[in-house]
Amino acid sequence: MARVQQGDGEAYRALLDDVGPLVAHVLNRRLADPADAQDAYQETFIALHRARHTYEPSRPLEPWLLAIAKNVAADFGRRNRRRALREILMETLPEHSVQPARDLRARFQRALASLPATQRDALVLLKLDGLSVAEAAAKAGTSPGALKVRAHRAQVAIRTMIQP
């Protein structure tokens, strides 16, 4: 880790490969949803990266690493609890969609094509390709927060455009 703090890329790669299974194990034990665990895995690595200057070489690595992983898992747990409070489960699904499907699809495609490229990519990666936020952000070369903002703006724009 001391070499990582000095900017040694190979040492960093070896370290991340070494700690990966431990981080995955901790997160899988703490998060019931595998998709959450995978997102948390990536967030843990990003948090580790941001906090790497705080590691003291004279101390063991494991407590430092586990504190970061457990904190990320706790954040996910809190987020899930908040989301569960907001969601309203419906007993029956509506029989018909609000819009006729054929017309809607064409309008959606037109609206999607008219979006700025960054917003379109965010929406496609996140909603159509079904990637997690962290994966989509990594693929788009942006932060998870920025990607969510782009996807949200795209959704709002499309909703406005396809409304009759």
Next chain:
Amino acid sequence: MSSADQHRPLSHDALVERLVADAHPVRRLWPPGRRMGVWTAVAGGIAGTFAARNHLPTAGVRLSEPLFAAQIAMLVAAACWCAWLTFRASVPGREPRAPAIVTAILLVGSSVLLALGLAPETLADPRAFVQMGLTCSGVTLGLASIPWIAGLVALRRGAPVGPRLGAALAGAAALLVATAAMRTACPLGDARWHWMTWHLLPIAVGAVVSTALGPPFIRAWRQRHSPVRFNEA
């Protein structure tokens, strides 16, 4: 595929590549002990200078009185302990656990208990009580401001996993050291209700305010100064 690989999410390699690409040298955070030393020099310097210039004529003699000396000693001890926990809180894995927090609460609680040993004054003139009190609290806040900001800066320079707790401790430490200095200078320091209302209560209020305002301040800084640079939307 090895068993270790099977446990990793599929995106591990891509993630590692991205992080390794950003692996530049970083300035290592000073150990909590050294940071504590700097904070103590700053906070102690401000409080000491204030006390040396503004102490009551009797303050030197009164240091031999057990209650007076114990009050100052307890406030200083509580301030040092809270500051120490603040610096620990900025390092993952070294954040204060329950016994350390309980110790901090006991130290602050002891200061309150010692204040109960002061003689209660009669509150004949509420207006004077409030006016004098607001002046004392204002001076305390002014004395605490630099150590308070220094504590929050120290936190945001690190990576606190519990920013609320860290911010509360930073606020408490700064106000405790300022209150210790005020004990030598406040002309109503021996009046129980004045001391408890305008000197001890603001420590609790300050800790709560710091808990609320500290984390956004820490987060904002960390986002702006994050070593990972992403493209913004």
